[in-house]
Amino acid sequence: MLHIFKNEKKISIIFFIILTIDILVKLNLSPFPYRYISKPLVIILLSLYYYFNTNERRHKKKLWITLALFCFLVGDMLILKHTNIIFLSISMFFFAMGKAFLSLRLSHRSDFNIMRLIPFSMILFTYTFFIVSFLYNSLKGFFIPALISFFVSLLLIEFAFLRKDVVNKVSYLYVLLGTVFYVLCESMIAIKTFKMDLPMQDVLIMAVYGIAMYLIVFGIVRENKKGGGISFF
Template sequence: MIDLLKNEKEFTVLFFGMLTIDILVKLYCPAYPYRYLTKPPIVLMLFFYYHFNNKEKNKKKHLWINLALLMFFIGDILIINHTNVVLLGASLLFFALGKLFLSFRFSHKFDFNISRLIPFSIIMFVYTVFIVSYLFNSLKNFFVPALISFFISLLLFQFAFLRKDAVNKISYMYVFFGVILYIICESMMAIKTFKTDLPLQDLLIMLLYGVSLYFITMGIVKERRRKIVLNPF
């Protein structure tokens, strides 16, 4: 089993096989008890893959990713019964914490060009304002939690983008692509929960969620820090 977790191709087949099973259960089976059996393994598999493959020497960064995956794991279980207001609110909290811990993990001390960040920040800010405005009348008591959650998503997006010159290209692309997919998934889930149904919503939300966490985790495992060359002048 450990050998399978250390083999990227075999793990990928296993992961997407499990994700497919969970999506089929979501579409065609009652949530209880089946989703409680098929949904938790999605994040657990990523947790163990990271554990057996990461080469992170910084213990604090190692802790951030473990905490992030733990928060997503708990959030996954709570949101299965998203019609329960208390469980829905708790799941939003844990997902927000997961994104916050990922933001901590992506932070670095490498210098960056602020002018490159501005266009992306403007785009994400406009996107966040649009989503919140669209859902405003439907959020009610969830307005503040939703606003905080989207703000943390903006923060996560920025930190993922700022990795560009600090890490190797494949790690940067994997993580950045995964974060974009997560934000799309999160927006679809918010619209579905608070506003209106969307075409193929259950299929797309679960697919985007699983794929996003896969790429983020893989990107972190593949991460290699670039050497910082100091200018003596």
């Protein structure tokens, strides 16, 4: 069994099979009990892949990833009852904490070009301003929590961006693309929850979320590996 988790291609195939099953369950079966079984498997599989393949030397880095994945797992379970304001609020908290722990993991002490960061930050700020403005009248009591959540997302994607030239190219692109997908997924969830339905939302949200987490975890595992081509399967 262990050799499966060591094989990137095999575990990738298994992951996308599980992700597809979860989407099909979401489309065709009731949340309880079926999605309470299928949905957590996505994060659990990624957690096992990270555990068996990481070669992190610093204990804190392992801790940040472990805590992040745990928070995403709890958030995934709670958001299944997003129509309940209490469960929705707690799920937002856990997702925000998951992003915060990921940001801590992606941070580094190397110098970076501030001039390169400014235009990127302006693009992120413009996007966030647009989303918040679009949702403003619908957020009501969730305005501050949503604002905080989007702010943490900005930090996450900026830390991913600042890894350029610090880690290998494959890891950098995986994680950066993964954070972009995550922010896109988060935006779709916010629009669906607070504003209006989206075309194919049930498929798109889970697919984008799954791909985002896959890219982030696999990218972090590849961080200390030299060379290697970019392959998503």
